[in-house]
Amino acid sequence: MPNKKIHITYMLKDTFFLYSQKILPQTLLSRLVGKLANCQQHHIKETLIKLAIKRFQINLDDALLQNIRDYKSFNDFFTRKLKPESRPINHDSKAIISPADGKITQAAKIDLGRVIQAKGKYFTVDALTAKTHTTNYTDFAVIYLAPKDYHRVHMPIDGTLTRMSYIPGKLFSVNELTAQNIDNLFAKNERLICYFDTDIGEIAVIFVGAMLVAGIETVWHKMVAPNYYNSIQHFDYQGQNIHFRKGDEIGLFNFGSTIITLFPENKIAFNDNLSEIKMGQKIAQIK
Incomplete structure (x- = not known):
């Protein structure tokens, strides 16, 4: 029974995710995210970076800049350059x-x-x-x-x-x-x-x-x-x-x-x- 409940829960989540994409204002949301991602306010950009590192398990070992304070914005972090030797x-x-x-x-x-x-x-x-x-x-x-x-x-x-x-x-x-x-x-x-x-x-x-x-x-x-x-x-x-x-x-x-x-x-x-x-x-x- 527990496995069946978990399966139904995942099905409902998947259905909601697919449906929400069809009704949400895709372009508006993307542009708003773009503005937030380009924000250079110290507290906002570092909070976003820390959340992303934790949520997506991002490894900065290969990054050219490893201190998050060195990134101008969340976007700057997300499009970070890597050490040349990390991608032969x-x-x-x-x-x-x-x-x-x-x-x-x-x-x-x-x-x-x-x-x-x-x-x-x-x-x-x-x-x-x-x-x-x-x-x-x-x-x-x-x-x-x-x-x-x-x-x-x-x-x-x-x-x-x-x-x-x-x-x-x-x-x-x-x-x-x-x-x-x-x-x-x-x-x-x-x-x-x-x-x-x-x-x-x-x-x-x-x-x-x-x-x-x-x-x-x-x-x-x-x-x-x-x-x-x-x-x-x-x-x-x-x-x-x-x-x-x-x-x-x-x-x-x-x-x-x-x-x-x-x-x-x-x-x-x-x-x-x-x-x-x-x-x-x-x-x-x-x-």
Whole structure:
């Protein structure tokens, strides 16, 4: 009987969490969180940092700044830089590295233009990119960044930025529970798609917005999201020679979210048994 009660309690919590996301003002909440996260008042920012460290079991051993007083705001803490030696880059010329810390929830083939979201749920590449892609992608990886993770995003392979598309959308949570229950989740949420020309062809690195994500930034554009545009926006960088080496930082999340990477036709093979990963570690091999 106790186990049955616990199961029912969890079911009710899950149902409430999913329902609340549909009725809450997602954008307003995210912007309010953004303002609070950027507050530089000494007591507020340190209280928030201490709560986050305790709640999410955040380890500061790898952080460049280990004294919380040295952070200008909670956001400054959440997007903290790490000691360079804490994330060694796999420099094997055939290695594709993880662009972020997190959990690889999917790393697989794209089947007839469909991408796996969770068991029994799919979305299409066309829906994900709003048909802004020009390449036939056949492989993808989805990396979920939990609040405890390092929140900066890096290049998985040497490449030159060619264009970027911002697609406005919802701000559902991107955790496992939501992915299993909200159809077309990643194609519904706000997202920023960065296209790069590489030795294996065009790849896409996609920043997916989420509930309470206070912003998505890139090193070349700075703040892009959340919901600062009401329609799809395209940015052309052809001829600007914005080049990145494997492991170079390209952007960040101002809270946890998801990175999706798309790779061109039959150019890579993913490692087996991918799960928890650190930025810089090998996730795939160039064929």
